[in-house]
Amino acid sequence: MAAVNILETKGLTKTYGGLDANYNVDFTLKRGEIHALIGPNGAGKSTFVGMISGRIPATCGKVWFDGADVTRLPAHKRISLGIAYTFQITSVFGKLPVRENVALAVRRIRGRDRQAVRAKVDGVLERVGLTEQADQLAGDLSYGHQRVLEIAMGLAQNPELFILDEPTQGLALPEVEAFMQLVKDLRGETTILLIEHNMNVVMEVSDSLTVLNNGEVLARGTPEEIRANADVQAAYLGGA
Amino acid sequence: MSDISRIHILHAAMVVALVICWFVLPVYHAGNLARIMVFAIYAMGYNLLFGYTGLLSLGHALFFGAGMYGLGLAMHLGGVSAGPGILAGLITALVVSGVVGFLALRTSGVAFMIVTLMFAQAGYLTVLLFGTYTRGDEGFVLPQATRALMGIDLSDAQNRYFAALILFAIVLFFIGWLVRTPFGRCLVAIRENEERARMLGYDITRHKLIAVILSGTISGLSGAAYCLLFGSAQAAFAAVPYSIFPLLYVLLGGMGTTIGPFVGTLFMFYLIDWSGGNMMVAGVVLVALALFAPTGILGEIRRRFIPWLP
Amino acid sequence: MEFGPHLMLAALEGAITAAILALTAVGLSLTFGVMRVVNVAHGEFFMLGAVAAWFTSTAIGGHPALGFIAAAILAPLIIGVLAVSADWLILKRLDYDPERTIVATIGLLYIIQQGALIGFGPNAQPVEPPFSHRIALPWFEWTEAGFEMYYPWGLSTNSYKLFIIFAAAMLLLGLWLIMTRTKVGLVMRATQQDRDMATAFGIPVERIYALTFGLGAALAALGAVLIVPVQQAYYLMGHDPLLLSFIVVIIGGLGSLRGTIVAALLIGMSDGIISVFFSPTLAKIIATLLVAMVLVFRPQGLFGKGVH
Numbered sequence: 127m128a129a130v131n132i133l134e135t136k137g138l139t140k141t142y143g144g145l146d147a148n149y150n151v152d153f154t155l156k157r158g159e160i161h162a163l164i165g166p167n168g169a170g171k172s173t174f175v176g177m178i179s180g181r182i183p184a185t186c187g188k189v190w191f192d193g194a195d196v197t198r199l200p201a202h203k204r205i206s207l208g209i210a211y212t213f214q215i216t217s218v219f220g221k222l223p224v225r226e227n228v229a230l231a232v233r234r235i236r237g238r239d240r241q242a243v244r245a246k247v248d249g250v251l252e253r254v255g256l257t258e259q260a261d262q263l264a265g266d267l268s269y270g271h272q273r274v275l276e277i278a279m280g281l282a283q284n285p286e287l288f289i290l291d292e293p294t295q296g297l298a299l300p301e302v303e304a305f306m307q308l309v310k311d312l313r314g315e316t317t318i319l320l321i322e323h324n325m326n327v328v329m330e331v332s333d334s335l336t337v338l339n340n341g342e343v344l345a346r347g348t349p350e351e352i353r354a355n356a357d358v359q360a361a362y363l364g365g366a
Numbered sequence: 367m368s369d370i371s372r373i374h375i376l377h378a379a380m381v382v383a384l385v386i387c388w389f390v391l392p393v394y395h396a397g398n399l400a401r402i403m404v405f406a407i408y409a410m411g412y413n414l415l416f417g418y419t420g421l422l423s424l425g426h427a428l429f430f431g432a433g434m435y436g437l438g439l440a441m442h443l444g445g446v447s448a449g450p451g452i453l454a455g456l457i458t459a460l461v462v463s464g465v466v467g468f469l470a471l472r473t474s475g476v477a478f479m480i481v482t483l484m485f486a487q488a489g490y491l492t493v494l495l496f497g498t499y500t501r502g503d504e505g506f507v508l509p510q511a512t513r514a515l516m517g518i519d520l521s522d523a524q525n526r527y528f529a530a531l532i533l534f535a536i537v538l539f540f541i542g543w544l545v546r547t548p549f550g551r552c553l554v555a556i557r558e559n560e561e562r563a564r565m566l567g568y569d570i571t572r573h574k575l576i577a578v579i580l581s582g583t584i585s586g587l588s589g590a591a592y593c594l595l596f597g598s599a600q601a602a603f604a605a606v607p608y609s610i611f612p613l614l615y616v617l618l619g620g621m622g623t624t625i626g627p628f629v630g631t632l633f634m635f636y637l638i639d640w641s642g643g644n645m646m647v648a649g650v651v652l653v654a655l656a657l658f659a660p661t662g663i664l665g666e667i668r669r670r671f672i673p674w675l676p
Numbered sequence: 677m678e679f680g681p682h683l684m685l686a687a688l689e690g691a692i693t694a695a696i697l698a699l700t701a702v703g704l705s706l707t708f709g710v711m712r713v714v715n716v717a718h719g720e721f722f723m724l725g726a727v728a729a730w731f732t733s734t735a736i737g738g739h740p741a742l743g744f745i746a747a748a749i750l751a752p753l754i755i756g757v758l759a760v761s762a763d764w765l766i767l768k769r770l771d772y773d774p775e776r777t778i779v780a781t782i783g784l785l786y787i788i789q790q791g792a793l794i795g796f797g798p799n800a801q802p803v804e805p806p807f808s809h810r811i812a813l814p815w816f817e818w819t820e821a822g823f824e825m826y827y828p829w830g831l832s833t834n835s836y837k838l839f840i841i842f843a844a845a846m847l848l849l850g851l852w853l854i855m856t857r858t859k860v861g862l863v864m865r866a867t868q869q870d871r872d873m874a875t876a877f878g879i880p881v882e883r884i885y886a887l888t889f890g891l892g893a894a895l896a897a898l899g900a901v902l903i904v905p906v907q908q909a910y911y912l913m914g915h916d917p918l919l920l921s922f923i924v925v926i927i928g929g930l931g932s933l934r935g936t937i938v939a940a941l942l943i944g945m946s947d948g949i950i951s952v953f954f955s956p957t958l959a960k961i962i963a964t965l966l967v968a969m970v971l972v973f974r975p976q977g978l979f980g981k982g983v984h
Binding site: 422424469470472473475476477479480481483484485487488491492494495606610613617644645646648649650651652653654655656657660 | 776
């Protein structure tokens with residue numbers, strides 16, 4: 127029995143030494159949607175997805191994933207329920223081959239079945255276009271390829287919810303376009319929660335978006351609605 | 367030929383070479399080699415935690431000592447025979463490493479090193495405190511008659527050599543297998559990037575705890591084997607230098623390689639032997655390794671010549 | 677002797693241990709705080725201080741005070757320079773990587789220790805104190821006759837032991853003044869706070885590191901010069917100060933000078949007192965386990981501030 131909302135939060139709050147990084151965030155995400163999280167620097171976007179994935183413990187509030195309360199689960203348990211997470215700052219196993227990086231992501235699910243692991247790894251590498259680099263050390267890849275590898279490690283887990291923290295940061299234009307194509311291809315396969323600064327990407331790929339400002343939800347809607355929203359414009363222009 | 371079959375051949379060739387060594391080496395060196403193989407088991411246990419999981423312990427003498435005294439006291443005071451004695455040694459090491467792992471893994475980095483050092487120091491002092499039973503620094507000797515397993519006299523040089531070799535081979539193949547399992551690969555992932563491994567859904571704490579327990583129990587096996595094969599237990603084996611030795615062996619041989627621990631033990635044993643037991647050599651080697659070859663002998667060989675080296 | 681006077685003697689011994697421990701541990705704490713490295717060879721710098729004191733006092737001869745003064749100047753200087761060169765030759769090249777530094781300083785420990793065995797020999801050697809007068813200690817008691825003060829037999833100390841406590845206190849005060857009132861101290865504290873920021877402000881971080889490492893070693897050596905007249909110089913004597921310093925630095929909160937001194941007093945006094953009344957081995961077991969537990973459950977130390 128799958129819940130309609132893959133993800134839901136209520137009153138999610140994170141306080142660092144008296145300052146609220148997130149305050150009372152209520153959030154829902156429908157299964158299958160591509161949702162972008164935008165907001166100025168320091169709006170609390172990374173903190174928010176950190177609390178969803180379990181990297182950052184919430185000060186208070188609750189998180190439901192696929193209808194189940196996961197607030198008290200440690201990160202690795204949430205991941206094994208079907209959340210994949212890519213880091214804002216590239217984090218791969220630099221001294222291991224590209225293939226092994228992806229295999230580590232697959233193996234947690236497929237375990238000892240060497241053939242199945244290999245097939246899945248090959249499939250994922252093919253899909254993101256890293257087949258040629260499969261035997262290089264991840265640390266020797268270009269920055270753009272490392273970001274792609276991060277995405278491959280997420281895909282390899284067949285996630286129900288795929289959290290991407292600024293995936294296009296520092297990418298060149300053709301790489302950004304390849305990324306957008308990949309996200310569009312994933313539509314229907316998984317739910318995507320995307321933190322993104324590049325407005326072209328946001329407007330083109332997302333079904334809906336949420337704007338965070340000062341740790342609180344400022345607005346939520348379709349790209350068109352958000353584009354027309356005066357509050358959002360004020361927050362981005364710094365006028366409010 | 368696939369890398370996996372190469373690795374099997376390499377490990378098997380090494381065991382065969384060690385069998386041949388008994389027949390070609392002079393008695394003195396064959397005797398040394400028996401001792402080296404027992405210490406190499408210790409180094410392999412240490413390597414599982416340090417080389418593969420990336421956790422630097424400064425207290426493994428506690429586990430070596432737990433195995434040694436687990437077997438030694440069970441036989442010396444409890445009067446059990448060698449078989450149950452080995453079991454007692456293994457269980458002691460398993461329990462001690464479980465408790466130490468559970469507590470020490472709440473820390474990381476430098477704190478982990480110091481916590482393990484402190485636990486080992488407390489263990490060493492405990493051996494001294496109960497000097498009535500352990501006879502402290504002086505130690506006790508297991509009578510030759512009790513040192514037999516399935517009717518085989520383990521105090522005989524040849525039997526001892528092959529007993530050490532069998533244990534060594536078992537541990538070598540076990541670790542060779544373990545590090546290629548998903549569990550072993552995850553340990554390497556933890557070493558390389560713990561946070562990334564956690565965010566791939568691996569239970570890091572559980573993996574690390576199992577690594578400490580396996581590493582501690584293998585170290586304990588080495589301690590028990592030493593006590594049984596060479597017939598004595600002394601507090602010195604639980605003291606700080608015996609926590610440093612496996613670090614030295616593994617660093618020299620090559621951390622995170624299957625045969626590095628043996629190579630490191632072999633070199634270091636002869637280096638210290640050649641210098642008349644002077645620890646100055648150990649010191650110089652440690653500094654030189656830290657400065658010039660942090661990946662050790664086999665690490666360098668792997669980097670330059672043989673990339674498939676396990 | 678009765679319990680009261682006995683306790684007083686134990687407390688006095690404890691205070692001496694605490695004074696020397698404070699000096700040694702502050703040296704270790706300084707290197708940890710500023711450089712973020714654990715110097716496992718710290719106990720060997722202590723041992724070298726004692727050995728240097730023996731060499732100087734033997735070489736100079738004459739009145740022991742001459743040798744003592746020479747040792748108090750020369751020993752920290754020589755050992756400080758030695759430490760600076762170790763930093764320059766080894767630690768700097770490791771880029772102060774925590775794990776490789778530990779490995780290298782373990783190596784340094786054995787090199788220094790075995791070097792001392794070769795140069796100094798395996799025997800413990802006494803050093804004469806510069807002065808020593810027996811001081812009988814009074815004890816007070818309420819009896820039926822009222823308040824009474826008397827000198828119980830055996831309750832005495834000597835002037836040099838009291839001098840140790842005084843000298844260590846003065847040295848610590850001096851160090852505190854250096855750290856808080858001078859430019860060097862300011863620069864060291866800035867480096868401790870944030871290495872990158874310090875570099876950005878043009879602080880020669882590498883030189884500060886070398887200086888810190890030398891100062892830490894010199895403090896250990898000074899502690900040894902002070903204590904050697906009541907102990908003896910011995911090539912394995914670095915072991916206990918190292919472990920005790922570790923304990924103190926951890927209990928006091930890694931890198932905190934004030935915490936280190938408070939913890940040194942606590943550990944030194946209790947070590948002195950406990951080992952008079954209980955088996956010293958048991959006391960050490962309790963102390964080491966206590967430290968392990970502090971690190972496990974309260975890594976910021978007993979006196980350190982919590983991390984948010």
